[in-house]
Amino acid sequence: PTKRTAKDYIFGKLIGDGMFSTVFLAKDIHSGKEYAIKVCEKRHIIRKKKMEYIKREKDALNMLFKVPHGFVKLYCTFQDVDRLYFVLSYAKNGELLSYINKVGSFELNVAKFYAAELLSALEKMHAKGIIHRDLKPENILLDENMHLQIADFGTAKIMDPKEIKSAPVVQEEDPTRNERSRKISFVGTPQYVSPELLHNCVDTRTSDLWALGCIIYQMISGLPPFRAATEFLTFQKILKMDYEFPEGFPADAKDLVEKLLVLDHTKRIGANDKGDTYESIRSHPFFAGIDWENIWEQTPPTIS
Numbered sequence: 001p002t003k004r005t006a007k008d009y010i011f012g013k014l015i016g017d018g019m020f021s022t023v024f025l026a027k028d029i030h031s032g033k034e035y036a037i038k039v040c041e042k043r044h045i046i047r048k049k050k051m052e053y054i055k056r057e058k059d060a061l062n063m064l065f066k067v068p069h070g071f072v073k074l075y076c077t078f079q080d081v082d083r084l085y086f087v088l089s090y091a092k093n094g095e096l097l098s099y100i101n102k103v104g105s106f107e108l109n110v111a112k113f114y115a116a117e118l119l120s121a122l123e124k125m126h127a128k129g130i131i132h133r134d135l136k137p138e139n140i141l142l143d144e145n146m147h148l149q150i151a152d153f154g155t156a157k158i159m160d161p162k163e164i165k166s167a168p169v170v171q172e173e174d175p176t177r178n179e180r181s182r183k184i185s186f187v188g189t190p191q192y193v194s195p196e197l198l199h200n201c202v203d204t205r206t207s208d209l210w211a212l213g214c215i216i217y218q219m220i221s222g223l224p225p226f227r228a229a230t231e232f233l234t235f236q237k238i239l240k241m242d243y244e245f246p247e248g249f250p251a252d253a254k255d256l257v258e259k260l261l262v263l264d265h266t267k268r269i270g271a272n273d274k275g276d277t278y279e280s281i282r283s284h285p286f287f288a289g290i291d292w293e294n295i296w297e298q299t300p301p302t303i304s
């Protein structure tokens with residue numbers, strides 16, 4: 001097939017906006033199919049020295065292309081003089097965050113279903129050595145059948161799959177510096193960033209498990225566990241484990257969130273699981289009744 005250009009698409013409404021990219025709904029003029037096209041200004045990427053992030057996103061999405069469920073797909077990329085273009089799946093029902101905000105908080109069966117799809121997607125991603133590092137309800141999309149698709153791999157870390165369930169990954173700007181003094185090359189969104197990423201520049205796949213705990217808490221209560229007026233105050237609350245459960249928070253959900261939101265990432269539930277699944281999390285009472293083998297084929301519960 002000939003290399004696509006922007007002229008092959010009719011660009012529609014803006015459906016996403018980030019520090020380094022803008023996402024548009026677009027229609028392929030040949031097939032009539034709808035896509036989400038992520039556009040990055042080359043000048044901005046170069047000025048902010050984010051070329052490595054662009055490459056990581058493309059590599060991570062290419063590694064996940066053949067995984068049938070759980071992620072947006074990257075169909076093709078192209079560029080012109082000023083911009084880079086990523087042609088991605090259009091997840092018609094948008095961000096999980098919009099649904100949480102629309103209904104206030106999810107019923108337990110809805111939260112359980114989407115927590116299970118998110119865990120299943122994390123298992124597939126981590127099995128390929130990919131750590132997302134910025135999981136949040138804005139980056140979790142819902143396709144036309146209301147199944148979950150993780151987006152935005154610009155912050156991802158790609159490791160050797162053999163290593164991902166063993167050694168921690170240390171953020172390093174300058175390998176000659178010792179671990180504590182290493183600058184963090186990346187920090188996620190304050191409300192969902194793990195303490196190890198803040199504390200000593202270590203991030204592992206368990207950083208995504210910390211975010212899973214924050215997202216389960218938010219689906220059930222309506223708000224993330226760590227929130228404050230400023231980023232710094234939010235970081236302080238995380239490092240002090242300063243959060244509490246609202247009255248009536250279901251006991252099984254509370255127990256699982258408490259086992260995910262553990263400061264020491266080596267003691268987080270799932271941290272020592274081997275193989276390509278998080279058996280210790282799957283078998284937690286919160287997930288009682290989930291049919292793990294068929295979750296992606298089931299009809300999702302109605303969000304109301």
Ligand SMILES: NC(=O)Nc1ccc2c(c1)=C(Cc1cc(-c3cccc(C(=O)NCCN4CCCCC4)c3)c[nH]1)C(=O)N=2
Pocket residue numbers: 015016018021023036038072088089090091092093094095098099102141151152153
């Ligand atoms: N940073 C990134 O990489 N971002 C990406 C990447 C890929 C991608 C992406 C973002 C997408 C974002 C997206 C945004 C939307 C969207 C935007 C605005 C409105 C709606 C919308 O109204 N959806 C209907 C359902 N809502 C639900 C909430 C209450 C109102 C009705 C969807 C649909 N998909 C997408 O479809 N594919």
